[in-house]
Amino acid sequence: MFVQKTLTRNPKAELYYDLVELFSGFLLVGFLWTHMLFVATILLGSELFNNLSAGLDKYYLSYVGIPFIILVAFMHIFTAGRRVPTRYQEQKIIWRHAKMLKGTDTWVWVFQVITGVSIFMLGAIHVWVVVSGWPIQAMTSAERMHAFWWFYIILLILGEYHAGFGIYRQFVKWGWFPRKPIGYISKLITVIILSLGIAALFVFYTMAKGGGIV
Amino acid sequence: MSKRKLTFSIFRYKPQEPDAKPHMQTYQLEEEMGMTIFVALGRIREDQDPSLMFDFVCRAAICGSCAMIINGKPKLACKTLTRDLPSTITLMPLPVFKLIGDLSVDTGTWFRHMSLKTESWVHTSKKFDPKAIEEKMDNETALEIYEAERCVECGCCIAGCATANIREDFLGAAGINRVGRFMVDPRDERTGDDYFEVIGSDEGTFGCMALMACDDNCPMQLPLQMQLAFVRRKIAQAGLKAKTKVVTL
Amino acid sequence: MSAYTTHITDVLVVGAGLAGERAAIESASQGLDVIILSLVPPRRSHSTAAQGGMQASLGNSAMGKGDNTDVHFADTVKGSDWGCEQDVARIFVETAPLAVRQMSMWGVPWNRIVAGKKTLPDGRDIEDTKDKEGLITARDFGGTAKWRTCYTSDGAGHTLQYAMDSVVIKLGITVHDRTEAIALIHDGETCKGVVARCLRTGELRIYLAKSTVIATGGYGRLYGASTNAVINEGSGMSVAMNTGIVPLGNMEAVQFHPTGMVPVWILITEGARGDGGYLLDKNNYRFMPDYEPKKKELASRDVVSRRMIQHIRKGFGVDSPYGPHLWLDIRHLGAKHINTNLREIANICKNFNGIDPVNALIPVRPTQHYSMGGVRTNKDGYVYGLKGLFALGEAACWDLHGFNRLGGNSLAETIVSGMVVGKKIAEYTLGASLDYNYSQVMGFVKQQEERIKNLIAGKQGKENIYTIRREMEQTLMDYVGIFRNGPDLQKAVDKLQELYRRSLKIGLHSDGKWANPELATALRLPGMLKLALCISYGALNRTESRGSHAREDYPKRDDANWLKRTLAYWNEGSDLPTLKYEPVTITESPPGDRGYGESSASSAGDKK
C-alpha cells in the first residue's frame, strides 16, 4: 500500500462503479429496446408514429427523457468504459489472448468494447441530428433514413449487438440465471428487435422514395 | 489401426539463461493407446530431451500441478488424452504465472499470495477444546462448502481470464470462489464487512467482467459462474450496508 | 556464509504434506521459528490425493455404534499382524478423535450424519438417530470392526491438506517450495540441518536448524506400477540413511492396494468397497466371499490383494494387453451415490479410462500403494542415531502400521503424529541451541557441489538414468511384489546391486544447468536404489510371512523367531545394507489370530 493511495481511497468506490454500471446498463438497454419498439410503430402506420411522438412530447417525456438518457449514457461510458484496456501493451495482450484461447465470451467482450466505442460516436451524431430536427415526424425521419440508410444499418447492428450481449453479461455477472438459457433468450430478443428495426428502416426508406406523403 | 505420428510443438525458454530467446521446439512421437500428455512428455524427456521442464505430481487430475495451454486451451495435461487432439499438439506454459522454465510455471507462489490476500482460513474466536465433541453442522452445508473447496489451484481459470492477464492484482475466479467457500461456512465468523474489505474491489469481485473463460476451462468443473455471481451479490449487499471507514488524519 | 544462501531457523521441516505441516504448526504456535521445505507447493503434496478418509473412533454413525479407542486399537494391531508398536498404537487411537475434531474446527467440511432409515447395498437396514444428526459421519473401510473412517465425499486428503495449509498460512510460517533436501548436515551425533537444491534455479542452499524433521512421504515410485504421485521417490528416507547412522525400519513391509485401475494405476479408493462395491472375476462372479466369508471385500488390504492374485493365478483373471485383471463393480450403488460420494472416482474412470462406473465395470489389479517402513523413530518421533532429527508421516517408521496399514489410518497417523511428535519437537527445540562448525557445514555442501559437477561432466561414466530407473522398477515389480520367495528375492538383490553400482557411474545427457530435471533425478537415483535394496534384502532375510510380506516358501507367521523389526543401515562404500533387528513392543495384545486372511498364526495359508 502507498500512503497517497491509502489516504484517498474510498473503499466503496468500486462497488458504486459496478452498481452504476449495472443500473445504467439496464436503463440503456431498456431505453434502446423501447426506442426500437417506438420506431417500429411506423410499421403500423405513420399516423400512430406521429401521435406517439406528439404524445411523448406533450408529457415532457422527450424533454426530460432525452437529457436523462444522455446522462445515463455518460454514467455508463464512465463506469463500463473504465474496463477498456487503454495502454498499448494491454491492448496487445487482450488481442493475443483472445486469439489464442478462442474463448467465446472473451471475444464477445472484445466486440462489446469495439461496438461500445463505435456507438458512442455514431449515437452522438444520430442524437444530434434527431434533436436538432425537432419535432420527430414520420416524414422527416423517412428522409433522413433514405439518405443515410447505411448509417442506420450500422448503428442498428452495433447497438443491438452491444445491448443484447450487454444484458446477457449482466445476467451472467449477477447470476440470476445460468449462462446457457440467458444466452438463448438475449439472442432471441436481439434478433426480434433487429428484425423490427430493419423492417421499420425498410418502411421509412420506401416511404421517402415513393414520396408517399401521408 | 495404424499408430499416428504426433508432432509436439513445445515452448522452450529458460529465463536464467543470459542470451536465450523464447522459441518453439518440435518433437515427433508415436502415439500409444490411452496416451496422455503426461505420458507423452515423459517419453520426450526420457528418450529425446532430458532438459525439458514441466510439472506433474499426482498424474491423476487431483493436485493441480500440470496445467498448461494445450492447443490454445488451459488444461490439466495429465488428464488430456492425445486421442482427443489433432496430430499436431502445441504446448505453452500458463500465462500470468511466473515462468520457471519451458512449461513449468510458479502457480504455488501466486496461490499462496491469493490465500493470504483473501485470508483463506476459518476465522473463529473459539478455542479448541480437546474434551468436547465436534459442533454439529448440516450435511447439506458441508457438501456446499466442499463444492467450492474442490478447487485444486491449477490456475486454468486465471490463465484463461483476460482480466487477470492485464491486471496483475486481480484475484481471479479461484480467489473469488475461495471467498465464497468461506462465506457459506458457518464456522467462519467474518461478517459481510470483513469479506467486503477483502474482496469488495476491482482486485476482487468487481474486477470480474464475466468473460467466463474460467467457467469454460475449470478442470474440476466448479460452477464458477454461479459462484462468482453469488459472491458479487453478497459482497454488494454487504458493501451497501457497511460503514465506510474513511481514513482521516 | 560464502557463496551459498544460508537460512537459520529453530525448526526445519522437510516435507509439506499433512505430517510436516501439522508438526510445523505445533512448533510455530509455541513461538518457534519454522521453515518448511517442499518439492512442490504444500497443497500439491501427495496427501491431497488421499480420497477415502481418516480413521477415528467417534462412534457417531449407526454402524459405528459402540466404537471406542480399544476397538480401534485392536483393529490396528490385527491389521499390522502384530508388527506394530503397541504403545504407539495406543497413543494414536486416543488422539485420532481429537485430530478429526480439530481439523473440523480448522475447516474440513467432513460429511455429516443425516438422520433416517437406510438400506445398505447388502440388504441390512440401519437407522441414524435424530440426536446424532449433524455430527461427523463415517464410512466402512477394510479390516475395521466398526464404521470409523471420517470423510469428505472422496476428497478427504484434499480438504485436510487445504485446511492444514490454511493454518500454516495464517500463522505466517515460511515455506520454501520447489526446494529439495539432498543431504543432511550432521557431526555424527547431532543433526544440524540440510543441504538443499532449489528447483527453480538449481542453486544449492544451506539450512541450519536446532531440529530437523523428515516428513517426506513414501517411496511408491520405486515400483513401476504405483498409485503414488511421481514425486514419491523416498528421497527423505535415503537422505537420512546416507548418514550411515540412521536406520530404516521394516523396509520390506510394502503395501499393495487391491484396486489400482488398469492400466494407469490410479487409485480407486477403498471407499468404493466400503460403500458396497464388489470384486468380480472374468465370469462376473463375486469371488471374495469364498475366500473371506466374514469380511469379504473388506478384509485388510494385504489379504484382499493376495486373494485377488490367487484368484488370477487360478485362471479367473480378465485378460488385457496389460496383463490379467479383475473387475470392481459399483454399478449397484446408483448414479446419485456415485456422483456425489464417489465423484472423484467417477471422474477418474471417465478421464483416464473413458468409462462411466455408473454402468461399466472398473478394471483393477493390486498396485503398490504405501510404505509401512521408513526412518525409524522412537515413540516420541526421535530418529535413531542422530539427535535433533525427527521423522513422521509415511516417511517414518514410528511403527503404527507394522506389516500392514489399515486404510484410513495413514491420514490419521500424519495428523496425530504431527500433534504428538510435533509437541516433542517443540519441547526439544526450546531446550536446544544451535552450534555448528563452519568448515564441517561447508564440507557437506562441497560434497554435493562435487557430485553435481561430476554428473554434468560425466566424469564417473555415461550411464543413463532412465534406463537404470526402468530396470529398477521392473525388478521390484517382478521379484518383490505381493507374493515373494527366496530365489526371486535373491535375483532382485543381485540385479539391484548391479544397478546400484551402475548408478554411481551416471553421466548426464543434457547440460544439467539451472533447475535441470535430469540432474534432479540423477541426484536421487542412487538413493532410490539403496531403498530398493533395503526392501529386497530385508524381504529375503525375513523368512516368515507377516502382513503384506508374504513368502511362498515361508507361508506362516513365525512369532517365535520373527516378532521383531528389521533395521537397515547403510555403511559408506557398501553396496548392501546391514540388517539388525529389534523386538516389537507388545503392551496389551499378544500375537493371535487376525480373524481374516490365511489365519495367520496357525495354518500354512493356501499356497496353490
Ligand SMILES: Cc1cc2nc3c(=O)[nH]c(=O)nc-3n(C[C@H](O)[C@H](O)[C@H](O)COP(=O)(O)OP(=O)(O)OC[C@H]3O[C@@H](n4cnc5c(N)ncnc54)[C@H](O)[C@@H]3O)c2cc1C
Ligand atoms: C492415491 C492414494 C490415496 C490414499 N488414500 C488414503 C486414504 O484414503 N486414507 C488414508 O489414511 N491414507 C491414504 N493414503 C495414504 C496417505 O495419503 C499418505 O500416506 C499420507 O498422506 C502421507 O503424508 P505425508 O505427510 O507423510 O507425506 P506426503 O503428503 O507425501 O508429503 C511429502 C512432502 O515431502 C516433500 N518432500 C519429499 N521429498 C522431499 C525432499 N527431498 N526435500 C524437500 N521436500 C520433500 C514433498 O514435497 C511433500 O510436500 C493414500 C495414498 C495414496 C497414494
Ligand code: HEM
Ligand atoms: C456510448 C458508448 C458506449 C461505450 C463506450 C460502451 C462501452 C461498454 C463497455 C466497455 C462495456 C463492458 C463493460 C464490462 O466489461 O463489464 C459495456 C457494457 C455494457 N453496455 Fe455499453 N457502451 C456504450 C453504450 C452503450 C449503450 C448505448 C448501451 C445500451 C443500449 C449499452 C449497454 C451496455 C450494457 C448493458 C453493458 C453490460 C454492463 C455490465 O456488464 O454491467 N452500452 N459497454
Ligand code: HEM
Ligand atoms: C436519445 C435520444 C434519441 C432519440 C430522440 C432518437 C430518436 C430516433 C428517431 C426519431 C428515429 C427514427 C429515424 C430518425 O428520425 O432518424 C431513430 C432511429 C434510430 N435510432 Fe434513435 N434516438 C435516440 C437515441 C439513439 C441511440 C442512443 C441509439 C443507439 C444506440 C439509437 C439508434 C437508432 C437506430 C439504430 C435507429 C434506426 C432504427 C431502424 O433501423 O429502424 N438512437 N431514433
Ligand code: SF4
Ligand atoms: S477454480 Fe477451477 S480452474 Fe480455477 S484454479 Fe480452481 S480448479 Fe483450477
Ligand code: F3S
Ligand atoms: S474469466 Fe475472468 S473476468 Fe470473471 S468470469 Fe472468469 S474471472
Ligand code: FES
Ligand atoms: S499432475 Fe496432478 S493434476 Fe495433473
